[in-house]
Amino acid sequence: MRGYPKHLNTRADYEYVRTHFPKEMWKEDFEALIATEKEWYNIGEVEGIGVEDDTHKVVIDEKGKKKYQYEYKMNPNAKIHKLRYTKEEIEAILKYGKE
Structure with missing residues (x-):
């Protein structure tokens, strides 16, 4: 080589x-x-505020109507x-x- x-x-x-x-x-x-x-994974739609910390975040869709909970975990x-x-x-x- x-x-x-x-x-x-x-x-x-x-x-x-x-x-x-x-x-x-x-x-x-x-x-x-x-x-x-590690990667961010969508774990489902969320009602209310959701969880936000080092391993969790909430993402709002483009239309601003739905919130999704994401979790940072092992890939x-x-x-x-x-x-x-x-x-x-x-x-x-x-x-x-x-x-």
Whole structure:
């Protein structure tokens, strides 16, 4: 393989770039795995005020007539899970690099 790959698809790809390239090149790719671990999910229509905190929000539709409750939770289809990394593992890699 020549140069940094355009796409990282497997855990082996991530380990390859981590081993063979400087941290400045692969750091963003590993950070992106953590960033996409959770997503906002619509859990239903809400009457009243709903719940708003770090993991909940209320969204009003375009017409301003309906309110929907959203919850920020784990995305089971996130790439971090498909590659079988944990958030703690990625954080350790980012902290310590190639070790």
